[in-house]
Amino acid sequence: MNLLAAHTDDGDRPVDGGTPKAPRSKRRRGAHERQRHGRLGEGDLTGLGHLLIFMLRRDRLWLPIWVLSLAALTAYFANAIAVVMDGDSLHAMTVLAKNPVMALITGPGYGLDEATVPRFVVGMYGVFLMLGAALMSILTISRHTRTEEQTGRAELVRANVTGRHTQLIAALVLTVFMNLLLSACMAAVFHFSEAAPEPLSSTFLFTIGIGTLGCVFAAVAAVTAQLSPFARAASGMAGAVLAVSFVVRGIGDMSSVSGGGLERLSWFSPLGWAQQTAPFTLDRWWPLLYSAGLFAVLVALSLILQSRRDLGAGIVAERLGRAHAGPRLSTPLALAFRLQRTNLMWWSLGVLLMGVVFGSFTGAMDESAADMPEEILQVMGGRSGLVDGYLGYMALYFAMIVSAYAIIAAGGLRAEESGNRSEPVLATAVSRGGWLTAWATVTLVGSAWLMLLAGLGDGIGGAASMDDWSLLWPTVVGHLAQTASIWALLGLSFLLYGLAPRLMGLSWIVFAGSAVLALFGQMLQLDEAVIDASIFTHIGQYPAEDLSAPATLVFLAAAAVLVGLAAIGFRRRDLVTA
Template sequence: MATVTLDRPAHAVSARGSAVTGTGRLLRFMLRRDRIRFPAWILGLTLLMTYFATALETLVKSPADLEGLTAFSGSPAGALFSGRGFGFDDLTIERFLAGQYGLYVAIGAGLMGLLTVVRHTRAEERSGRAELIRANVVGRHAQLTAALTLATAMAVLVALLIGAMMISRGYDAGGSLLFGASVGAVALTFAGIATVTVQLSEYPRAASGAAGAVLGAAFMLRGLGDMAAVQGSGPAWLSWLSPIGWSQQTAPYVHDRWWPLAISVAFTAAAAGVGYALSVRRDFGAGLVPPRLGSPRAAAWLASPLALAFRLHRASLIGWSMSLLVAGLAYGSFTQPLLDGFADAPEDLIAVMGGSENLLAGFLGTLGLTMALAVGVYAVLAVQTLRAEEAEGRAESVLATAVSRPAWVASHVAVAALGVPWLLLVAGVGMGVGAAVSTGDEGLFGQLVLGHVAHTPAVWLVLAAATVLYAALPRVLPAIWGVLAYGLIVGFFAPILDIPDTAVRLSPFEHIGEYPLVDISLVAVVVLTVLAAAVAQAAVATFRRRDLAGGA
């Protein structure tokens, strides 16, 4: 029998041996998958900064109005929540935008970078799609390289668009480009951090959570360092330990320092190098940190769809509870300094708080609305858990048992619905304790707890609306974020932007009342609760009629 030898072309051999072979094809595939997410992130962050600029220009009608903003912004409390504010001794609109609002756009950019890397690496391994891709002529590092390239492209585009937007408003070109670059640098840095966290755990949520925890720690380190810098004593150097702090230290429109961004780039390169090194030390689909072994026998109380739903949502509830309690204590503790800072603020800004005569009550009501919107984020993410369970095939396994479709959906919605008043209560307790200690008025505790919990029906309606979108058209579920964004805009800026009352009342958060500034409407509580129950029931009925992993 003759032996036939098939010679492969030399370029095929070298291609198969390259660790980054197929990166270009994978990048095009990722762009195809993110054809909606890609522009949504970039344009969303740019439009957010555009909105901040437009709102501030509407608010500030004279140099005296601009000077009034420095009372709070230049205080230690202002430094904690926004930054130390370079150049506030000679304040301009662009300096205030970069010093106060730039932080929150940068945080959004950081989330964009880390979520993009996790989505296209660890999530792909977990779903099994990466295994099919790796069965082809694809290098070991191709997927991570393509994900990093995509995140870098998003960071660069965000930097350019924000810089161009600021230039178009007549601000200094050099400072505008630097400000845009500082936002993009945060996205790049946390994309690098995500390359490390995706190697540690085999679960996408754990990888995202670890990178998100670093983002939270960066915010706190920067805040403590900036507070010390404003006070003139303490560990001001803590700001230099934060990737967010590196971007803020560029001081756009004041010092225009580009060199701190070199720290961001160097850190990203180092983090990516660590990520690549760790990736070769683990098995495909596994994490360097092994999962904790569970009990060989399930507890009796787990033998129901409601118990399973609680088990799946438990970690999220614990994390949100701790975060909201800490945030409530932090914001509540600065009640008195915040009120002092608003003493010389512009009239339009005071109008947002209910006017000078009701400044304390208006501020407390605003805190309740803020936490209600935050818990609304939890509600939407809880519904997205349903989508993930279905997309990853676990829902099909559960529904193959005696569990019915209505029971499966209703169990998850019930757990999330019970979590809403609990989280609002936790936030209210934290706010109440902080505010009572800050002002010395113990009566604020009860007012804040009641004012927070009263928003429960509004968040329930958001939860029900998200569920009906998931049940009918899962791909349209991200549209529910528009409801929260709209609630944020009308809740905080309706008096400034002269939004008509009819348009304001389209938000579910504008009916119950921001207690103690406005008395709680029991009629609105009942109507919103009944409406939320009806929409949730419609969602359960709709889910019964569609195929899994599809839409109606």
């Protein structure tokens, strides 16, 4: 009788006389409601510990590389500034740091009126450490979420005893742990450096601000991973949010230093929140509450979005293409352009708008020349050449921005191969060398196109603000000339892809080192031989400086040779296939 009753009740009535369970239909409705609204319920995090250990094992190489590299960069800045700068040189550099151009790049520069080495390190170099933490977080989240789904490995994991949100939460926990570890390592190397920062609480405020920013962009990447079914698009959207945050913060800080009315924009950027803590000056912790609140909101949003999509799909639905390709897609060059065109379109819009905005500050720079210290005027080309100096510096700045696009676009070829989409292309009459050369051609031309738009934006903004349209053509030429250095860096990226795709990350190391040397090599009083190691210091900042024809030709030839060697290496190595 009891067995019959238990069978009739479908397991809802206990046979041991315990508390009756809710009917199974209600339990299923409850679970469905939790999944629909993105709330974590019982079983949603099943297997979290095991999956987290698995992710740690997979990142046994990348985790220490990221953390130790950024910590070593912190140690380098702190020790180098303390060793090479005495009181007079530190004062000269802090005066330079308070000009609008440096505010655009580095931040508001709190405490630089009465500069100390810790304040200088935080004010001048903190933003680059923040960008490193943000990129670390974005790439980690994308690698452990959307890439796993795109390659089909997430389906195998979900076939085991794991909850619906386990993989996403495990990736977030791992990334938060990486940022905490990064903050601790940075605090240790900074505190025991030659800079001798005091008090210790200010050191922790600085490094925790960096770690908090990394957590915010981990949450941003968690959201974008739900929107697109492709890892590259998800990472690109998160990177676009980071770029917008940097630009918004830069415009606000530049306006604040130059006496404009847009200083409030800095408070609309997570980068701005971290910098507004003002370590060693104001020591305020409360701006980090904005970061914590945004992190919580974005994590909740990512869970809701994940509950509303199928595994392997995205919230943004994929559009079906035509059954038959048109004649415009009959060549590998046309296909490579088709695959890159959306990314290039958004970068084009962003670069053009940034150019117009940054160029519009030219008039303000010229009007404030009379009040600028000599240290600034010397760097920017003197009082009579301040406008040309500013526009030439912007050419160098945009070369670094477009280089980031170029490396990302080159990495798209590896994504095509690892996603098993290159194999069908190469199964046709397209050769390996032809496919790589086509992709490289589109990327090279796209980089030149972006520098052209940057020059047009800067030139239009500068000419309009100065009411001198003779500035337009020299500004465009100065920006386009920097394309040669970008192409040389691109050649290195493609060479690494052709020989050993796993080593493509070395391109980012070369890019970061070159950018730091170009921006701060003279400030750190480094030898010319060391500064010349930067790929961005050889062309010349036209119209403030004459262009170097030999350097341009060498870079162009190097790019051609490196792409050719990449094609040869790609033909000889094994292809990643299904």
